[in-house]
Amino acid sequence: MKSGNAVLGVHFLLSLIEPVDASAVRRRLGIGTPAPLTDTGAAWELRRLHAPASVLLWMLERDDPGTNRLVFHQSHVGDALKRDILRGLPFGAADGPLPVRVDCGQQFCSHAAPAIPVSPHGLIGGLREARTMRSARTAARAVSKPDWAAVAEADRVEPLPGFTRWALAERIDCPPRLRAQFGSHAKFTNRLRNAGIVEPREYIEHSRPPRDVLAVLSVGTQLFPHRVGEAAASLAPAVRAELGANLDAWAVLAQLLPTFAGTVPELVATCGAIARV
Template sequence: MRYYSTSEHAVGFLLGLIGDEDAARVRQRTGIAVGADGSPDLPSAADAAWRNANVPSSVLLWVLEEDSPLGNAVVWRHLPAGDGLRRAIARGVPFGPGRTEPVPVDSLVRREGEPPAPAAYRQHGLVGALRAATTMATGRAAASMVVTPADWRTATEADREAPLPGYARWALSVRPDCPPALRRQFGSHPKFTHRLRQAGVLAGPDRYATEHGPARTVLAVLSAGRTLFPQRVREAEDALRPLVREHLGGREDAWAVLAQLVGTYYGTVPELVATAGAIA
């Protein structure tokens, strides 16, 4: 089986934003190799996109929103998922908007099982464990027990009655599945916003596509997204399509330049596309 590089997946994603006829002509005349026309299987897509990438945590949530057992298993294997998301996957909690039916659990997840509950939760329950958080470790442990929509409502109501400790608030807020209303309830201090960005909590795929870098990594993740989170990846495609058509279009010379640049370019995707077009 041919395994495509991160750069090949990146170019393949952008080629998917122009017409099929133009894309085929560019591939033929430039010799650009692109990964599986942007539709790799789930394991190889995740491997190519995430092998050396610091994947933002919100990307994991976009995958979970598909409520796919195989996609959930991909997230399960990814270290930044954390115990909270792993508990949700193990319990079959649905993430897709409006969905209530449990998600079938992949055999890998069933075999490994849900992480053990922390001692504070066993002793004091959910709210008690959150209020007992006096360190970052205990805050993360307590926050990992917030799993279902009902748990999030319980945490929101508890904080409204009396503010939760800072460690518990921090651990909840940097969860990619934290409800936006609860984040607003926690406040909007600049340090808080900085922590969210550090944790990889993103406004959406369109902002990820246009504001984050390096371009090769972002595009490889989005290429995998065509299989792993197809509903949300469209937002990224819509944001990038006008730029690609303006600066690259069907120009073989511009695509050849882009293929040479993408492997070592550390700017954003819009900067890469504009630079390749300008050089050509």
């Protein structure tokens, strides 16, 4: 196999089978073990792979100051997240506040807290008054991590406007329970996926193409291993059943992966079926 996203994906799948079988597959395919990456290099790979927006939250859930610094300097991180990082707020299970180390040494890079206005009518009042997508996103920026419970309660008392609900739902740090409270219609779910808001199991079951999905998870073993573990647990039974120690099935995978347009489960099932013919 040549280097690239496909090889990264194969490395991830091989991590789901027995090590002795994985070694045999590597010999058959002519690939070595994965090259080590620095955290900075892994973050660069995620940008190159156009990883879904949710990976930034998965990184923050580590509650690691070094990882938080990487997230802080991503170009598409919103001001609300930057503010909460600078406040040392934990996104995972750690007790806060966390040490804050966002200085990157770049001369023209700002590490100041972003100015985020709050409506004269207060946080909830501003969310209720939004009548356009733009005003809703402006109001949603003011929501900090400790505010989500109050937002959820306000929506239960009286549903927030539709624009506001979407502006909140598309925040990567919006709690999943609140998104579910906003609605579970298929159209809403599809819009979230298109915005890159996914859970690991959902990502591996529905996103495509497989070469990029698997490459993201391969890189993610370094930056969000706890979340990669969720995806791996979902996929591993099929990989072991369809591919396992079958070298022919892995050879088929190596041929199909670079151009396969379906989902990861479809790819795994297809390779197993072809190898059994």
